[in-house]
Amino acid sequence: MNHEDIKSQGTKVYSRPRLLDDRTMHYCPGCSHGVVHKLVCEVLDEMGLENDAIGVAPVGCAVFAYNYIDIDWIEAAHGRAPAVATAAKRLNPGCAVFTYQGDGDLAAIGTAETIHAANRGENIVIIFINNGIYGMTGGQMAPTTLEGMKTATTPYGRRADLNGYPLNITPLLAQLPGTCFVSRQSVHTAAAARKCKAAIRKAFEGSMAAKGTAVIEVVGTCSSGWKMTPAKANDWMAQHMFEAYPPGDLKDTL
Amino acid sequence: MNEEVRLMKGNEAIAHAAIRYGADGYFGYPITPQSEILETLEALMPWETTGMVVLQAESEVASINMVYGGAATGKAVMTSSSSPGVSLMQEGISYIAAAELPALIVNVMRGGPGLGTIHPSQSDYFQATKGGGHGDYHLIVLAPSTVQEMADFVALGFDLAFKYRTPAMILADGVVGQMMEKVVLPPQRQRRTPEQIAEQCPWAATGKGSRGNRNVVTSLELDSALMEKNNERFQRTYAEIERNEVRYETYYTEDADYLIVAFGSVARICLKSIEMARAEGIRIGLIRPITLWPFPYEAIAGLGAKVKGIQVVELNAGQMIEDVRLAVERDKPVRHFGRMGGIVPNPGEILEAFKRDFINK
Amino acid sequence: MTHEIIIAGFGGQGVLSMGKILAYAALMDNLEVTWMPSYGPEQRGGTANVTVILSDSRISSPVLDTYDIAVILNQQSLDKFESHVKPGGLLIYDPSGIHHKPTRTDITILEIDAMTATIEMGNPKGYNMILLGALIESRKMVGLDAVLRGLKKALPERHHHLIPANEAALRRGQELARK
Numbered sequence: 003m004n005h006e007d008i009k010s011q012g013t014k015v016y017s018r019p020r021l022l023d024d025r026t027m028h029y030c031p032g033c034s035h036g037v038v039h040k041l042v043c044e045v046l047d048e049m050g051l052e053n054d055a056i057g058v059a060p061v062g063c064a065v066f067a068y069n070y071i072d073i074d075w076i077e078a079a080h081g082r083a084p085a086v087a088t089a090a091k092r093l094n095p096g097c098a099v100f101t102y103q104g105d106g107d108l109a110a111i112g113t114a115e116t117i118h119a120a121n122r123g124e125n126i127v128i129i130f131i132n133n134g135i136y137g138m139t140g141g142q143m144a145p146t147t148l149e150g151m152k153t154a155t156t157p158y159g160r161r162a163d164l165n166g167y168p169l170n171i172t173p174l175l176a177q178l179p180g181t182c183f184v185s186r187q188s189v190h191t192a193a194a195a196r197k198c199k200a201a202i203r204k205a206f207e208g209s210m211a212a213k214g215t216a217v218i219e220v221v222g223t224c225s226s227g228w229k230m231t232p233a234k235a236n237d238w239m240a241q242h243m244f245e246a247y248p249p250g251d252l253k254d255t256l
Numbered sequence: 257m258n259e260e261v262r263l264m265k266g267n268e269a270i271a272h273a274a275i276r277y278g279a280d281g282y283f284g285y286p287i288t289p290q291s292e293i294l295e296t297l298e299a300l301m302p303w304e305t306t307g308m309v310v311l312q313a314e315s316e317v318a319s320i321n322m323v324y325g326g327a328a329t330g331k332a333v334m335t336s337s338s339s340p341g342v343s344l345m346q347e348g349i350s351y352i353a354a355a356e357l358p359a360l361i362v363n364v365m366r367g368g369p370g371l372g373t374i375h376p377s378q379s380d381y382f383q384a385t386k387g388g389g390h391g392d393y394h395l396i397v398l399a400p401s402t403v404q405e406m407a408d409f410v411a412l413g414f415d416l417a418f419k420y421r422t423p424a425m426i427l428a429d430g431v432v433g434q435m436m437e438k439v440v441l442p443p444q445r446q447r448r449t450p451e452q453i454a455e456q457c458p459w460a461a462t463g464k465g466s467r468g469n470r471n472v473v474t475s476l477e478l479d480s481a482l483m484e485k486n487n488e489r490f491q492r493t494y495a496e497i498e499r500n501e502v503r504y505e506t507y508y509t510e511d512a513d514y515l516i517v518a519f520g521s522v523a524r525i526c527l528k529s530i531e532m533a534r535a536e537g538i539r540i541g542l543i544r545p546i547t548l549w550p551f552p553y554e555a556i557a558g559l560g561a562k563v564k565g566i567q568v569v570e571l572n573a574g575q576m577i578e579d580v581r582l583a584v585e586r587d588k589p590v591r592h593f594g595r596m597g598g599i600v601p602n603p604g605e606i607l608e609a610f611k612r613d614f615i616n617k
Numbered sequence: 618m619t620h621e622i623i624i625a626g627f628g629g630q631g632v633l634s635m636g637k638i639l640a641y642a643a644l645m646d647n648l649e650v651t652w653m654p655s656y657g658p659e660q661r662g663g664t665a666n667v668t669v670i671l672s673d674s675r676i677s678s679p680v681l682d683t684y685d686i687a688v689i690l691n692q693q694s695l696d697k698f699e700s701h702v703k704p705g706g707l708l709i710y711d712p713s714g715i716h717h718k719p720t721r722t723d724i725t726i727l728e729i730d731a732m733t734a735t736i737e738m739g740n741p742k743g744y745n746m747i748l749l750g751a752l753i754e755s756r757k758m759v760g761l762d763a764v765l766r767g768l769k770k771a772l773p774e775r776h777h778h779l780i781p782a783n784e785a786a787l788r789r790g791q792e793l794a795r796k
Contacts, residue, residue: 056461076328086324261644263641434654
C-alpha cells in the first residue's frame with residue numbers, strides 16, 4: 003500500500019492549510035511558531051481574508067513568516083511592527099493587518115510602539131508569542147523570562163534584584179481603552195490549539211469590525227533555548243509559565 | 257483647490273504642498289523648529305478633503321516606521337523632524353532605503369550636537385548625504401533656499417522617490433522653515449487610486465488582491481551572495497540618480513575670479529555678500545547645489561578651474577567643503593567659513609571672511 | 618525698489634505681527650517679500666525683532682546687517698540697531714521708555730509717540746498699527762489700502778470686526794508722521 007492508496011482509500015481528516023506553504027520550516031522541532039502559523043493560515047482562509055491580509059513580521063525567529071504564509075508581508079525593524087501596522091492599516095482600512103511579534107520585540111524594544119498602537123485602538127491584530135527567551139539570537143533573557151530561569155545572559159538564573167521582574171505586559175494592554183479583545187492562549191495540546199484558533203478568529207473579527215486592537219498572547223515553548231526536549235518543554239511550560247502567565251481571556255468587549 | 261499665491265512660513269508651505277501633492281499620509285512627532293508642519297496639517301484636516309492620513313506618533317522612531325509601513329503599501333507618505341529627531345529615525349531610514357521604498361523625510365536642521373539649540377544650522381550635511389544610518393545607501397537630498405522651494409520640493413521629492421524607489425530628504429534649516437515669503441501653491445492633485453498604485457507599485461504589500469502571488473517587503477537577506485546582488489542593484493540605482501538628477505544654480509559665474517559654494521538659506525546670504533563685493537570691484541560667483549546628493553561635482557570642477565579660489569560657506573564646522581575639495585581635487589585653494597550652534601552669519605561677515613582668506617592674505 | 622526694514626522691541630509689543638501685516642500688504646501689492654523673525658541668538662534678553670524685506674525684484678538674503686529703515690520700540694533695540702541704519706536711511710522710534718535718544722545725523726529720525734496716542738485712542742491693541750501707519754506714511758512702500766487688504770488676509774475671519782479700529786490707528790500713525 004503506497005501513499006496514494008492510503009490517501010484514496012481513507013477519509014481525509016487533516017491537511018496542511020491551503021495558505022501554509024509546502025516547504026521546510028527553519029523553526030526548531032517542538033517550536034510553537036509552526037502551530038500558530040497554521041492557525042493563522044486557517045483563520046485567514048476561513049474568513050476569506052487571504053487577498054486582503056497584510057502581515058507584519060519584525061525581527062525574531064518569526065521574521066521569516068513571509069516564507070511560510072501565502073499572503074502579503076512587510077518585514078519590520080525590531081520592536082516597530084505596531085507602528086508599521088498602524089500606517090498600513092490606516093492607509094488600507096479594508097485590509098486585515100496583523101503583527102506577529104515575540105516577547106523581546108513586543109515587551110522590550112517595542113514596548114512603546116505596542117502600548118501606543120493599542121492605546122490608539124488601531125484596528126490591527128497583535129499576535130504575541132511569549133516563550134520567555136530570545137530564540138533567534140541564541141537564548142538570552144527576555145522581558146518575560148521567569149525568575150530563576152537560566153538563559154545565556156542569566157546563566158545562574160534570572161534574579162529580580164539584578165535583572166528586574168518578569169514583565170507581564172498583556173494584562174497591561176487589557177487595561178487600555180483601545181483594546182477590544184485580549185486573550186492569552188497556548189498551543190501545546192490539540193485542545194489548546196483549538197481554543198487558540200477560536201481566539202485568533204475572534205481577534206480578526208474584532209479588528210475587521212473596527213472595534214480596536216485585538217491582542218492574542220500565545221504562551222509558547224522554545225525547546226532549543228530552554229535546552230529541553232519538545233515534550234519536556236511542553237510540560238515545563240504548563241508547570242511554570244502558566245503560573246506567571248495563566249491562559250484565558252483578559253478582556254472581551256466583542 | 258486651484259493654484260494660489262499665499263504668504264506663509266516654509267514649514268507651513270510644506271504642509272500645504274503635501275496635501276496638494278495628494279500625499280496619502282504624514283506621521284510625525286513635535287520638535288522645534290518644525291512643529292508647524294504637523295500643526296498646520298492637523299489644522300487643515302486633510303482627512304476630510306483628500307483623505308490624507310495625519311498622525312502624531314509617540315516618537316520619531318515610531319514616525320519613521322509608520323512611514324516604512326505606509327510606503328510598503330505603495331502609498332505616498334512622509335515625515336518631518338529636526339536634527340535630534342532625525343538621528344532617532346536613522347535606523348528606519350536605512351530600512352526604507354534597503355527595502356527600496358519611496359518616502360519623503362523633511363529635516364529642518366537645528367544646531368547640534370546633542371540637544372544643542374533650536375536655532376538654524378546645517379550640521380546634518382554629513383548625516384544626510386553620506387548615509388546617516390547603517391549600510392551602503394544614499395538618500396536623494398534636496399536643499400531649499402526659499403519658501404517656494406520648500407513647497408516645490410515636496411512634489412519633486414515624492415516624484416523622485418517613486419521614480420527611483422528610494423527615500424528622498426528635504427534638508428532645510430531653521431531660517432527657511434521659520435521665515436515667511438510669498439509662495440505659489442500648486443493646484444490640488446488627486447491621490448492615487450488603488451488601481452494606480454497596483455499598476456505603478458507592483459511590489460507593494462497591499463493584500464494579494466487579484467495578483468495571485470504574494471508581495472514581501474523586506475530588507476532581510478541572510479544569503480550573502482544574494483545580499484551582495486541586492487547591494488549591486490542599489491548601487492546601480494544610485495549611479496543612475498547621479499547621472500540624471502544633479503541640480504544646482506549659479507549666479508555671476510561668467511566673469512568670476514572667485515567662487516562661493518553654499519546651499520540652503522546661506523546661499524542667499526552669500527548672494528548679498530557677492531553683490532556687496534562686486535560693488536567694491538571683487539568679482540565673486542556663486543554656485544548653489546540644490547541636490548546635495550547627488551552632488552554637483554562636475555559643475556564645481558568646471559567653475560573651479562576658472563577661478564583663483566573657492567570659499568565654502570556653511571552653518572557648520574566644514575562638511576560640504578569635503579565634497580567641494582573632492583570636486584576640484586586639490587587644484588585650487590578651498591577655504592571654509594562657517595558659524596555653528598545656531599548662529600547665522602550676515603552678508604558683511606561672510607565678505608570679511610572671504611577677504612581674509614583670499615584678498616588680504 | 619527695495620526696502621530693508623528691521624522692527625525691534627520687547628516681545629508683546631506687536632513687533633512680529635506688525636511685520637506680518639506689512640508683509641501681507643506687500644503681498645497685496647504683488648511685491649516680493651520676506652519676513653524673518655528674530656529666530657537667532659539676538660532674541661536673548663526678551664527682545665523681539667523681525668526683518669521685513671519688500672522689493673519689486675527677487676530678494677536674496679533674508680538676514681541683514683544694515684537696514685534702510687529701523688522701527689525701534691525700546692532702548693535695547695535702539696542701542697543695538699541705530700548704528701545699523703544705512704546712511705540716508707530712516708529710524709522711527711517711540712520715545713516712551715527711551716532714555717538716550719538717537720544721535721545719528723546722517724539719517725532721518727522720526728519720533729512717533731505711539732504710546733500716548735494709543736492711550737488717547739483707548740485702544741491698547743492699536744499700538745503697533747499706529748507705528749505701521751507712521752512707517753507707510755514716511756516711506757511709501759505700500760499704501761493704506763494695501764495694508765487694510767493685508768489685514769483682512771492676515772486676520773482670521775472672527776477678528777475682522779477689529780479692522781475698523783486698526784484702520785483708525787493706522788490713520789492716526791499717518792497723521793503723526795505728517796506732523
